[in-house]
Amino acid sequence: MGLEQDKAANLDACIKCSACTSQCPVAAVYPFFPGPKSVGPDAERLRLEGFETDVRFLSYCSNCKTCEVTCPSGVKITDMIMRAREKAQETGHGQGKSLRYRVRDLILGRAEYLGKLGTFLPVLTNLVLRISFVRSLMERMLGIGKQAPLPAYRTKLKSPSNRSLKTGGSGRHGTPRKQVVYFPGCFIRYNDSLTGRAVIKVLEHNGYDVIVPDFHCCGVPLQANGHFHEERDNIRKNLGLMHSYLQENIPVVASCTSCGLALKEEYPKSGYPGAERVGHQTYDLFEFLWKLHEDGELAENFREVPLSLGYHAPCHLKAQGIGTPAVRLLRLVPGVRVSDLDAGCCGLSGSFGFKEERYDLAMQIGNYLFSRVRQGVTRGEFEVMTTECGGCQVQIQHGSGVKTEHPIWTIVEAYGLDLKHKH
Structure with a gap:
């Protein structure tokens, strides 16, 4: 057809x-x-x-x-x-954007370049972005909302040093090592590298060597900000980086739901080498861990974690049609209680809520969720919030004032892994 x-x-x-x-x-x-x-x-x-x-x-x-x-x-x-x-x-009919909005969309679409710049001197970057005059200037000059919850930058996520990742080495008794390709995404790589390390630790705890190529942005921010040719160029580059691993049937795991959805739906349509395989071999992180559980391969040496969590399912997780595997997995941990809020969209939608003309709209969209989160904490239903999407984490914490983090941290605690958690 x-x-x-x-x-x-x-x-x-x-x-x-x-x-x-x-x-x-x-x-x-x-x-x-x-x-x-x-x-x-x-x-x-x-x-x-x-x-x-x-x-x-x-x-x-x-x-x-x-x-x-x-x-x-x-x-x-x-x-x-x-x-x-x-x-x-x-066709030149556009949408009537002013020059500053066009420049703004050019910047917001390039999350990868922003990340590289922000992590060069992250402490200084974060300090500057907290200055109200700078934020007001950014709104006036670029149309980036001065109240928008721009995420902080941290040291860039580095690939794990493991010779077997390149050699395809063997484990004990000469058995092949299990391998997995990890696609961290820009938020994890530049804004929350500690969570990326936590993901790697959990996968390693389950017997996997974790391959982290120097991926480019998945392309979603570029698409959302109208840079479609650049999006397709990133797809081509990323497929090139994972082509050999796809040919070897090594699974690809994404801890960001937007990146995962792009790999599953956008990449297969590209026609580039590897496109015919990537959708079938890509898993959401908790989809992958739950599959290990169903196959009897998940390390379930969980210790008790007395914790009550409120869970928000990101829109791009729902679009994958896999349910809420994080909720199912978290409920395997002794002592953990999870309330699946099912309270709608947070409103941020990538860079949508960062734009001055969309900030109030984004906050209105997320208002029901924010209210539900505050009520849950006030009533003692749960202590903290958890969600896989970095943007949702930032927006929920901004709108509700309640601490919000990736669910992998509960698994890290349940495994008793040695990884300092400072957020």
Whole structure:
């Protein structure tokens, strides 16, 4: 089936039920946004016929994928909206962005370069970003909201030093070592490297040598900020870095749900070498650990951890269709209680909530979640929050004031691993 035929077939699956719009986090708080059905399938019919459509609302799509999760027919609504955004740019119809917004989107789309710059002198970077005058200047000059919760930078995550990662060495009695490729993502690599080390420690505890190539950004920030050609270039580079491992059937694990979703859904569509394998060989971190549990291969020498957790499922985890494996795994740990809040989107959606014109909207989207988190702590339902997505962690802590961290830290504690945890 050709590309245009494939588009049409996907489009014809839309039954105009408006379930996507009823569940859209943006449409729920911003009545002027017509919703994903209108800017997606409805407008796509006109776009495929060559008619010009109103592009003003395309940028209101936060790329959370809730519409696709909700759609009973499996229509790829977000794909339609992203294609329309790219075509609008190519044809010069754009979305009326000012020069400072275009520069802002250029910067926010390059999380990898920001990370390299921020981790060069992380203490100084964080100090400067906490100065109110600097934040006000960033808003005035670049349109980056002065109240937005920009994450702190830390020392860059380094690959584990293990000769067998390159040699494919053997374990005891000459048996091949188990190997896994770890795709940490920009947030872990530059903003939360300690959590990346925790992931590596847990995988090693389960008998795996962890391969961490010098990956580039997964491409999601580039796509979200309208830099589609650069996104595809990153996909090509990353597939090149993991090609040999994919050929050897080594699984790829992602601890960031957005990176994991990109590897599973965006990369296979690219047509680059390795694209036909990456979707099948990629796992969310806790999806992978749960698979080990089901196969009887997970180290379950857990010690008791008296802890009550509130859990938030990121939108891009829901879009993977794997449920909440972190919740299932955490409940295996003696003493751990987990409350799955199921309280909607946090609102940040990558860099969406960092933008001055979207900050209030993002906070409104996350308001129900923030209230639910505060209530849970006040009532003694749980002590801290946990979620796999770094952006969600930052936004929940910003909106609720409650400590929020990656669930891997509970597993680290349960295993009694020697890794200092300072957040």
